[in-house]
Amino acid sequence: MRIPRVPNVVIRRLVLYLRTLVDMDIRSDENLFISSQELGERAGVTAAQVRKDLALFGEFGKQGVGYHALSLMRELQAILKVDRDIAVGLVGAGELGMAMTRYNIRRYNQNPDYLFRMAALFDIDPEKIGKDVEGVPIFPVQEMEERVRELNIQIMTIAVPAAVAQEITDMVVRSGVKAILNFAPIKLTVPSDVHLYSADVSLDLQQLAYYL
């Protein structure tokens, strides 16, 4: 049922649909159905868009009843490949890095549908190396390649100062990681087979500013 090349914007909406379902705590009701209208309203898109997006993957809601919520959630998790644990690493155990790590650990421990497991932190500060954050060890950046292989790290989060972010990114690429989440406020360059996503709080603020 997988369509080979799904546009990024569709993936982004599927992620929103999935989050909406996870937030609705639908596990408690095995017989819950949700209409494209309701799902769209909660996710902030039109009902027609919901139907169009889900039809891409062969998901057709029943006329007048909608989608079986739990099945749809499982299906979206499979499409988005978040139906298994994914080991996440983070470079830069500074203020932002530590906050992100604690947030992720808490989320992972509390929600069985949150599958991003913090596996390792990397830093250059000898004061930090060898310590741990709620059980997640801090390694020297020099050990990145080795630890990525050993721990099967699939996504690396970058939370280092902008000035060294490209250098660190090159190191992450050399370690074999194919997905990078960047928090440094700078445009990074990666090879075409590496997927880079830059989180940017200014995007969230700009989005809000429109509604002032």
Next chain:
Amino acid sequence: MRIPRVPNVVIRRLVLYLRTLVDMDIRSDENLFISSQELGERAGVTAAQVRKDLALFGEFGKQGVGYHALSLMRELQAILKVDRDIAVGLVGAGELGMAMTRYNIRRYNQNPDYLFRMAALFDIDPEKIGKDVEGVPIFPVQEMEERVRELNIQIMTIAVPAAVAQEITDMVVRSGVKAILNFAPIKLTVPSDVHLYSADVSLDLQQLAYYL
């Protein structure tokens, strides 16, 4: 030229176009034109989508030449209402809140097109109240309503633990702020005239997981 109700998804794309232009550092070339093709590629959408979105606001690129980059940036800033300073507050001067604050201050000081100015922090910890973060004062949450008025705070960022996030949100709403950026990992309820946007790093991670 403003269309009264622009769908959220269009606004989100306009924000991406604007960020793309800001990242391209187009100020250095007053005569730069950018095609819908190039803008789309950099922003991750199709050229047709770019043309359709911008046509909504009466922006028509010249055939074979594209859009005048600097004018388009100014136009997008005006549409998105980020052509003036916007005072931002933050509740919860913990690890995440401090990291966010420092990031915003640095961004604001370094980029003349970044217009979100940190105006105040709020916390309940007597150890923190009265101190400041790079010149931004930390006030007791009890003073929120007064400080919002005094400093004309238009966006409030929430970086408090999930357990108290709704209570704090109610307080923010009472203070008269109409736009809230939430970092607490919990679904919040606000009146219909308040715009809430929940940042969620798990969305970024899920987006990336698809490409593994």
